[in-house]
Amino acid sequence: MGNVFIIFYHKIIPRWGHSKAVSTFLFEMKILKNYFRVITLDDVYEYLTTDKWPDKNSVVITFDDGYVDNYIYAYPILKKLGLKATIFPITSRIIREEIVRPTLEDYWSGKVSKKELYRPKTMAEANYQFLKEGKSEDFLSVEELNKMKDVFSVEGHGRVHAKVFYSEEITDFYDGKNGHWSNIYAYGESDDFSGLEEPQIGYPLFPDRNNLSVRRGFLKKEVKDFIKSIDRNFFNKKDWKKELKRELEKNFSSLLEFETEQKRKERVKRELEQAKKELEEITGNSVRHISYPFGHYDDVLVDITSGIYDSAYTIEKDIIRKGQNMWRLPRIEIAKDFSAFITKIIKFSLKR
Numbered sequence: 001m002g003n004v005f006i007i008f009y010h011k012i013i014p015r016w017g018h019s020k021a022v023s024t025f026l027f028e029m030k031i032l033k034n035y036f037r038v039i040t041l042d043d044v045y046e047y048l049t050t051d052k053w054p055d056k057n058s059v060v061i062t063f064d065d066g067y068v069d070n071y072i073y074a075y076p077i078l079k080k081l082g083l084k085a086t087i088f089p090i091t092s093r094i095i096r097e098e099i100v101r102p103t104l105e106d107y108w109s110g111k112v113s114k115k116e117l118y119r120p121k122t123m124a125e126a127n128y129q130f131l132k133e134g135k136s137e138d139f140l141s142v143e144e145l146n147k148m149k150d151v152f153s154v155e156g157h158g159r160v161h162a163k164v165f166y167s168e169e170i171t172d173f174y175d176g177k178n179g180h181w182s183n184i185y186a187y188g189e190s191d192d193f194s195g196l197e198e199p200q201i202g203y204p205l206f207p208d209r210n211n212l213s214v215r216r217g218f219l220k221k222e223v224k225d226f227i228k229s230i231d232r233n234f235f236n237k238k239d240w241k242k243e244l245k246r247e248l249e250k251n252f253s254s255l256l257e258f259e260t261e262q263k264r265k266e267r268v269k270r271e272l273e274q275a276k277k278e279l280e281e282i283t284g285n286s287v288r289h290i291s292y293p294f295g296h297y298d299d300v301l302v303d304i305t306s307g308i309y310d311s312a313y314t315i316e317k318d319i320i321r322k323g324q325n326m327w328r329l330p331r332i333e334i335a336k337d338f339s340a341f342i343t344k345i346i347k348f349s350l351k352r
Contacts, residue, residue, distance in 0.1 A: 002037070002057040004044060004320040005348045006313065006331040008291070009063050011120055012073040018122045020336045022073045022104070028334075028341050029081050032059055036345075038083045040153060041289045044320055044329075045311055053322075057349045061085040062313075062331065064157060064291060065127075066093055068101060068137070069120040071144045076104040078151045087148070088157035088291045091278040092193070093130055095141040128181040131162070131196060142282050154283045156290035156309060158212055159275040160193075162186065163294065165206040166214035168256050170248075173241045174199040180208065187219055191267055201235050202227040202244060204255060210296035212271065215264045217256030226251065261300075268301060272308050289313070291331065302327045319351050 011019035032038055037058040044060060047053055061078070063070050066089025078085055102112040118137075121129070126138035145154060162182035172178060179199055180186075186208060189195035203219065226248075234240055248255060259267070272290070279287045288310040292301070295315030302325070305312045311326045318330035332348060334341050 002054045003349055003351060004039070004047060004054060004058045004060075005318075006041075006044070006060040006062055006320070006329070007334050007344070008315075008331050009061075009074070009334055010065060010123055011067050012069050013120050014073070014114070014117065016336075018336075019069075019120070020334070022077075024336070024338050024341075025074060026077050027338065029061075029077055029083060031342075031345070032061070033081050033083060036349075040084050041086050041155065041311065042153070045288070045326075048311075048320070048322065048324070048326065059345070062291065063087045063152075065090055065123070065161070066140045066145070066157070067120065067123075067126065068118060068140050068144065070152075071140055071148055072101060072103045072118050075148050075151055076108070079105075083151070085152050086155055086289075087145075087152045088155050089140060089145065089279070090157050090161040090293075091159045091275045091282075092161070093127075093136065093139040094145065094278075094282065095135065095137070095139055097141060098143060099141045100143050100147065124181045127161070128184070131182070131184050131193065134193065146283060149283065149285070154279055154285065154287065156272070156275055156279060156287050158210075158290070158293045159271050159278070160185070160191070160211050161293045162211055163208040164211045164214065165208050165217040165219070165256060167207040168217070168254060169207060170204045170245055170255075171207060172205040173244060174201060174203045174205055175235075175241075176201055179205060182208075185211075187224075189218060191216075200224070200228060201232075202230060202240075204245075204248065206256065210293040212268050212293060213296035213298050213301050215258055215261060216267075217258045220252070220255060220257050223248070223252055223255050265300060265304065269304050269308075272305060276308060295331075297328070317348075319348050 012025050013019045037056045039058045106112045121138045126136045129136040162185035164186045183199045184196050187197040276287050290309045291313040306327045313329045313331045316330040317332050
């Protein structure tokens with residue numbers, strides 16, 4: 001009997017850098033083609049719900065978020081090698097305009113030069129641009145997504161895909177250099193993208209997680225107003241963070257206002273159902289599986305997800321085993337360097 005495991009990537013870029021290089025990805029896909037059975041999430045579902053199991057080590061290739069480089073660089077390689085894969089796009093990021101960009105296949109056939117192929121942004125740059133401008137060219141268009149369906153199955157990944165605060169414990173203060181790209185959403189005042197707010201110097205940072213996996217806490221307006229009223233020279237002090245923490249503790253009994261558990265459940269259910277419906281309308285195909293944004297989940301999210309999707313995937317590093325919870329299935333992230341890829345596929349091929 002073989003082992004079954006799921007690997008996932010985010011971005012495939014022209015050369016070594018912030019993500020997986022195209023040349024490295026090609027080499028990795030050739031190894032998978034030669035030494036593994038490349039299967040789909042529907043196959044995994046069948047293995048987990050019947051008495052079937054592959055006799056050879058088998059792997060599912062997946063991609064998170066829906067970046068356009070998956071179409072430009074990964075798709076032609078997978079198609080050339082005859083490999084199947086799954087993509088989990090964030091539905092809000094999908095570009096609704098009619099746009100199709102040149103791919104590696106166009107370069108191979110001499111239609112375009114390498115310089116004419118899109119140069120991807122980092123994940124942080126792409127997601128921040130979307131939140132800031134309402135659109136980022138770094139994500140797939142509807143037409144590009146549909147052009148890939150001969151290789152990719154399209155499954156769920158939510159709609160908002162941003163971290164929010166869930167605990168009052170202050171972990172740091174925003175100083176212009178720290179924080180996360182999704183803070184512009186976390187400091188906002190709405191559950192859609194209509195009430196975003198850029199972090200201000202001095203805003204407290206709290207523990208954060210994927211918006212679907214927690215009861216969201218909003219930084220109170222009076223706390224924001226208090227911080228904005230502080231003279232800017234205060235932030236030039238050496239220990240301004242310690243002093244500000246003392247001031248906040250002295251002036252406020254709490255800093256975050258939390259949504260109710262009922263509102264959280266309604267919000268999560270609404271987003272999951274909307275994302276599923278959007279993908280099915282875009283692709284014309286059934287959407288059966290989901291990967292949790294950032295891999296974050298809790299019992300509430302699992303329970304709601306189980307009523308909408310046939311299976312759900314975390315980022316917990318393990319092989320697929322009979323009897324696992326269908327909405328807590330493991331996936332293994334592949335780092336940008338080739339040595340990490342080899343180490344992981346050997347490890348999970350031999351794991352018992």
